[in-house]
Amino acid sequence: MTDRTALDAWLLIVGAGPAGCNAAAAAAGVKRDSLLIDPAALAGGNLPRITHLDNLPGFGTGEAYAQALRSHLAGLDGFCSYVQAEAEQIAADDHCVRVTLGDGTTLTGAVLVAATGVRAARTAEVPWVTSDADFPQLASSAPDELGQHVVVVGGDRPLGTWLRTHPEAVQKLTVCHTAAEAYKVEEVQGDPRVRLVSVESVGVAGRGPFAVTVARSDGGREALAADSVVTNAGNLPVPLPGLTTGPDGFCPPDRQHPRIMTAGDMSGRLAQRVSVASGAGARAALELYSRFGQQVVR
Numbered sequence: 001m002t003d004r005t006a007l008d009a010w011l012l013i014v015g016a017g018p019a020g021c022n023a024a025a026a027a028a029g030v031k032r033d034s035l036l037i038d039p040a041a042l043a044g045g046n047l048p049r050i051t052h053l054d055n056l057p058g059f060g061t062g063e064a065y066a067q068a069l070r071s072h073l074a075g076l077d078g079f080c081s082y083v084q085a086e087a088e089q090i091a092a093d094d095h096c097v098r099v100t101l102g103d104g105t106t107l108t109g110a111v112l113v114a115a116t117g118v119r120a121a122r123t124a125e126v127p128w129v130t131s132d133a134d135f136p137q138l139a140s141s142a143p144d145e146l147g148q149h150v151v152v153v154g155g156d157r158p159l160g161t162w163l164r165t166h167p168e169a170v171q172k173l174t175v176c177h178t179a180a181e182a183y184k185v186e187e188v189q190g191d192p193r194v195r196l197v198s199v200e201s202v203g204v205a206g207r208g209p210f211a212v213t214v215a216r217s218d219g220g221r222e223a224l225a226a227d228s229v230v231t232n233a234g235n236l237p238v239p240l241p242g243l244t245t246g247p248d249g250f251c252p253p254d255r256q257h258p259r260i261m262t263a264g265d266m267s268g269r270l271a272q273r274v275s276v277a278s279g280a281g282a283r284a285a286l287e288l289y290s291r292f293g294q295q296v297v298r
């Protein structure tokens with residue numbers, strides 16, 4: 001058993017998005033201290049990017065929820081500290097976990113929650129798209145940059161956010177999504193600006209206007225002309241050496257060392273939501289408490 005004085009905190013948390021912050025809050029709830037490690041100046045992860053949040057009761061924007069989390073963590077009576085740094089590597093053995101930071105410093109804890117989130121997949125990383133260009137992300141595209149007819153490659157969640165953020169947008173969006181993404185595009189059904197097309201593959205040629213060839217899931221084919229093409233094809237995990245990844249590149253919590261849990265968007269392709277990440281972070285901290293909570297007491 002590792003002596004308490006050898007540890008920087010009982011719980012090391014890599015990534016201070018909603019999953020990481022809720023892991024810290026849950027650990028404090030059982031009187032265990034934590035260190036949140038993130039290169040950003042403020043905790044919150046992706047939350048500030050969500051300008052319209054309509055699926056987390058009580059919060060209209062991601063920033064409002066981020067502020068509530070920061071204020072909660074600041075009031076935890078010293079149970080949670082923040083280290084502004086990027087983790088380069090994690091490791092675990094029978095006694096403790098270690099995080100190596102970019103400057104070579106090593107932090108030590110009893111247990112670790114990894115919650116480094118995801119990044120948007122680039123066009124070239126989407127296996128069902130053929131194109132010789134990398135298109136901009138829908139989420140970071142302003143309506144006046146897009147022209148009238150837009151083909152959206154992928155039906156990921158930022159689509160709904162974009163439509164709610166830009167109620168004034170008059171573009172016609174043809175959203176080409178896979179069958180696996182059908183649950184994600186449900187929320188934009190009925191928006192007159194959107195046409196949803198379930199596809200097997202998409203090919204894009206030209207430089208604007210673009211010639212888009214679509215092989216639909218029902219076996220039909222379509223040829224579309226588009227003023228612009230944007231990517232909205234989901235995410236890939238932010239890798240952290242020391243974690244075990246599954247065949248899809250994500251990092252399931254049950255594949256890790258017993259002292260490590262993953263949480264939030266990085267843990268799986270499905271259900272990438274603020275509420276899910278928040279619950280998963282809290283659950284990860286409490287699961288680790290049930291395994292190793294008696295190792296050290298603050």
Ligand SMILES: Cc1cc2nc3c(=O)[nH]c(=O)nc-3n(C[C@H](O)[C@H](O)[C@H](O)COP(=O)(O)OP(=O)(O)OC[C@H]3O[C@@H](n4cnc5c(N)ncnc54)[C@H](O)[C@@H]3O)c2cc1C
Nearest residue numbers: 015017018019038045046087116117264265272273274277
């Ligand atoms: C544009 C947009 C709109 C969205 N809209 C909605 C919505 O309306 N409703 C909804 O429920 N969800 C929405 N989401 C999804 C939601 O943001 C995520 O599900 C949620 O933020 C995931 O939380 P997380 O804690 O797993 O990861 P994140 O919030 O991504 O946080 C991960 C953190 O890890 C840090 N990190 C990464 N690598 C390292 C490292 N090596 N060392 C240390 N720290 C690291 C990052 O800096 C970041 O702070 C949206 C996402 C986007 C991008």
